[in-house]
Amino acid sequence: MARSALDHRVLRQFLAVAEAGSVRGGAAKLNISQPPLTQAIKRLENDLGLTLFERLPKGMTLTTAGRVLAEEAMDLLARLDRAEGRVRRTLEANPLIRIGFVSAALNGALQELLSSIEGRPVDLAEMTTPEQQSALIEGRIDVGLLHPPIDVKDLPQRSLGRDPFLAALPDRHALADRTELAFAEIATEPFVLFPREQGPSLMGAIERLAFEHNATLRVAASAPRVHSQLAIVAGGIGVGLVTVSMAKALQFHGVRFVEITDTKDRLFTELVIVGDADLIALD
Numbered sequence: 001m002a003r004s005a006l007d008h009r010v011l012r013q014f015l016a017v018a019e020a021g022s023v024r025g026g027a028a029k030l031n032i033s034q035p036p037l038t039q040a041i042k043r044l045e046n047d048l049g050l051t052l053f054e055r056l057p058k059g060m061t062l063t064t065a066g067r068v069l070a071e072e073a074m075d076l077l078a079r080l081d082r083a084e085g086r087v088r089r090t091l092e093a094n095p096l097i098r099i100g101f102v103s104a105a106l107n108g109a110l111q112e113l114l115s116s117i118e119g120r121p122v123d124l125a126e127m128t129t130p131e132q133q134s135a136l137i138e139g140r141i142d143v144g145l146l147h148p149p150i151d152v153k154d155l156p157q158r159s160l161g162r163d164p165f166l167a168a169l170p171d172r173h174a175l176a177d178r179t180e181l182a183f184a185e186i187a188t189e190p191f192v193l194f195p196r197e198q199g200p201s202l203m204g205a206i207e208r209l210a211f212e213h214n215a216t217l218r219v220a221a222s223a224p225r226v227h228s229q230l231a232i233v234a235g236g237i238g239v240g241l242v243t244v245s246m247a248k249a250l251q252f253h254g255v256r257f258v259e260i261t262d263t264k265d266r267l268f269t270e271l272v273i274v275g276d277a278d279l280i281a282l283d
Contacts, residue, residue, distance in 0.1 A: 006073075008076075008080055010040055010043075011073040011077055012077065013041070013044075014069065014073060015073055015074065016029045016030050016037075017037065017041060018062055021060060022058075022060055023041065023060070041053070050063075050065045051063050051066075052065055053066055075137070078137045078138050079154065081138060082137070082139030084139075086139065086276075095120075095121075096121045097117055097120050097142050097143065097279065098122075099113065099122055099125070099143045099144075100125050100127040100132040100135055100144045100145070101126060101132075101144070101145040102127070102128065102129060102145060103225065103226070104163070104246075104271060107163075107243070107249060108245065109145050109160050109271050110124075110145060113143065113273070117279065127144075128197075129146040129147045129150065132144040132145075132274075133150055136155060137152060142275050142276055143273065143274070143275035143276065143279050143280060144275060145272075146272060146274065147201075147202075148270055155274050156274070156276070156277040157272050157273065157280070159270060160270075160272065161271070162268040162269070162270045163243040163245050163268055163270070163271075164243065164244055164260075164263070165243055165260060165263065165267045165268060165269075166242055166243070166244060166259055166260060167181060167186055167239060167240070167257070167259075168192075168233050168239065168241065168247075168256075168257055169233070169239055169255065169256050169257075170234060170235075170254060170255065171254050171255060171256050172236065173239070173256070175258060176256040179258065179259065180259040181258050181259070181261070183267075184213045186239050187213035188213075188215045189238060190218045191206075191217065191219050191239055191240070192220060192223070192237055192239065192240045193219050193241065194223070194224060195223075195224055198224055199269075205267060206241070209267065218238075219238075220237050227252075230242070230250070230252045230255050231252075234252065234253065234255050241267070243269055
């Protein structure tokens with residue numbers, strides 16, 4: 001069988017040069033001398049028959065082929081590191097299960113997961129979806145409870161279902177005594193929402209709904225926690241959006257929850273559990 005041009009050692013060398021932008025910087029990063037690193041990069045390019053770096057008067061930059069290899073190399077090395085960690089942890093009699101979760105998982109999903117692994121030691125960390133994706137790829141957590149869309153390759157996952165949004169209105173609002181409303185009735189209102197980076201896909205969906213009703217989404221205030229958002233809503237600053245499960249769990253003074261009849265299929269959160277197949281109970 002022909003020798004592969006790629007192995008974990010040369011990929012780490014390649015990434016060190018790519019990240020540093022020079023052989024000198026890559027050598028310093030790896031704590032080796034420059035000549036063998038220069039030779040390793042040249043040998044890699046020769047074996048692949050491709051130019052991976054464009055040599056500049058000062059430094060180096062990746063070619064198109066180099067960028068593709070860098071992306072694949074980061075994914076491959078992360079999976080190798082994850083595999084090594086999982087194998088080593090089989091030596092432990094009752095290994096710690098490291099769990100990442102978004103705040104929405106506190107409405108039942110996290111509790112159900114913990115019940116399913118009762119008796120096992122756990123380490124819990126509240127993390128955003130992007131943070132969990134990185135941690136899963138790098139093997140820093142074993143299970144993630146996060147929002148789609150996700151970009152985690154080669155790991156089992158399953159949906160835990162959708163949770164539609166209700167309107168959260170100040171109890172003095174003209175619509176607060178209603179049992180239901182259409183999104184058009186609140187499209188032009190100032191909103192109290194989450195930071196965009198916390199849920200860019202969901203924020204985009206809200207913006208599209210407003211646009212379809214000839215409005216531009218106005219965010220009067222934002223806060224990362226639902227309790228903080230509801231406190232702002234209660235103060236009359238704007239209208240909030242809260243999931244059905246969260247509304248059932250909360251009794252917040254000064255806020256009324258009203259069903260939005262025409263957005264159930266478009267305005268919702270979805271939780272996905274990702275990780276070891278035995279831990280996430282795949283059907």
